[in-house]
Amino acid sequence: MKRRIPVFIIPVVVAILVSAYVFLITERQRSFTFEFNEYENLQIPTSQEAIDHGRHLFVTRGCVDCHGDDGRGSVIQEGWFTGRITAPNLTSGKGGIGDERSAAEIIRAFREGVKPDSTSVLFMPAHKFSSLNEADVTAIAAYIKQMPAVDQELEPTVLSLPIRFGYMFMHRVELFPARNLRHPLELSNEIPVTDLEKGAYLASACAGCHGYGMDGGPIPGVPPTWPEAPSLRQDGPTADWSLEAFVTAMRQGVTPDGQHLDEDYMPWTAFGKLSDEELKLLYEYLQTLE
Numbered sequence: 165m166k167r168r169i170p171v172f173i174i175p176v177v178v179a180i181l182v183s184a185y186v187f188l189i190t191e192r193q194r195s196f197t198f199e200f201n202e203y204e205n206l207q208i209p210t211s212q213e214a215i216d217h218g219r220h221l222f223v224t225r226g227c228v229d230c231h232g233d234d235g236r237g238s239v240i241q242e243g244w245f246t247g248r249i250t251a252p253n254l255t256s257g258k259g260g261i262g263d264e265r266s267a268a269e270i271i272r273a274f275r276e277g278v279k280p281d282s283t284s285v286l287f288m289p290a291h292k293f294s295s296l297n298e299a300d301v302t303a304i305a306a307y308i309k310q311m312p313a314v315d316q317e318l319e320p321t322v323l324s325l326p327i328r329f330g331y332m333f334m335h336r337v338e339l340f341p342a343r344n345l346r347h348p349l350e351l352s353n354e355i356p357v358t359d360l361e362k363g364a365y366l367a368s369a370c371a372g373c374h375g376y377g378m379d380g381g382p383i384p385g386v387p388p389t390w391p392e393a394p395s396l397r398q399d400g401p402t403a404d405w406s407l408e409a410f411v412t413a414m415r416q417g418v419t420p421d422g423q424h425l426d427e428d429y430m431p432w433t434a435f436g437k438l439s440d441e442e443l444k445l446l447y448e449y450l451q452t453l454e
């Protein structure tokens with residue numbers, strides 16, 4: 165009698181092989197190393213003014229969304245799809261990495277997406293911060309280095325198989341952000357002067373989602389469940405908004421037609437803390453984009 169392999173075994177074997185392949189490829193990419201800037205020569209400011217400015221950026225650039233208001237870190241996602249993604253405690257308290265990281269290493273992590281061992285940070289959207297200039301990145305580092313210690317130990321990041329699949333085949337989830345940045349990444353020491361330059365500089369905080377031309381579309385590197393970001397140019401929904409309407413949307417998350425913006429997608433709670441002056445500069449800049 166002939167022995168036959170049951171048919172149902174075939175898809176099971178294929179699934180196991182494909183999973184093993186995806187696992188091995190993503191593990192390999194996780195160990196890729198990148199070139200980076202040294203930053204050791206950067207002057208880290210010590211004035212209270214600079215530290216306050218660093219705090220303002222830490223809030224308005226959304227670092228607080230993942231690392232917490234006081235830098236204690238958080239588990240940003242946990243579920244069957246994502247596994248567990250943890251943004252570390254940045255303070256020198258128990259469970260924190262504050263004592264282990266120099267200012268240079270901090271800057272390298274958030275603007276180049278490269279960790280001290282030269283591999284990519286996981287998930288952290290470094291491309292959103294790489295346009296910050298020297299004055300701003302050093303202010304952020306100065307603020308982080310003097311954060312009061314907070315004890316919080318968090319479970320480490322675990323990359324689930326579904327998210328590895330999502331990353332490899334759907335190109336919507338960015339596991340290794342350093343791969344998308346050209347290294348080493350030039351750090352600008354230009355300071356915006358005119359109102360329009362200041363507005364454009366502030367708008368770089370929107371570019372990661374609304375696109376570098378502010379023309380909207382699918383957001384790179386986020387799970388496929390996210391909505392698209394609308395255009396912020398004069399062909400988009402904000403074209404005929406008044407400054408007041410714009411400020412209300414950014415501070416209260418409500419648009420003129422009564423739509424509530426979901427802060428999980430559109431981080432208005434962070435941007436709402438921009439000063440009146442900054443929101444005005446941003447608004448006026450966006451109004452110039454035909």
Ligand code: HEC
Nearest residue numbers: 225226227230250251252270273274279285286287288293
């Ligand atoms: C969307 C969530 C998110 C945001 C926003 C975010 N981070 Fe992170 N950050 C992470 C995650 C996740 C890690 C852990 C990366 C890893 O384990 O490889 C991390 C790691 C870090 C590290 C440590 C890297 C290392 O050396 O191990 C620093 C420093 C840091 N972030 C600073 C910042 C700063 C400053 C900002 C704002 C300008 C910021 N982060 C915004 C998620 C985020």
Ligand code: HEC
Nearest residue numbers: 369370373391392393394401402413419426429430431435
């Ligand atoms: C993390 C991604 C992200 C960032 C960063 C971001 N946005 Fe958004 N934004 C979105 C998404 C997604 C939507 C659509 C929300 C929805 O459809 O519920 C949105 C919607 C909006 C709207 C509402 C438009 C309408 O439909 O009426 C405005 C205004 C807006 N964003 C302005 C900004 C500005 C200004 C910045 C920068 C300071 C910014 N956003 C940064 C993701 C983002």
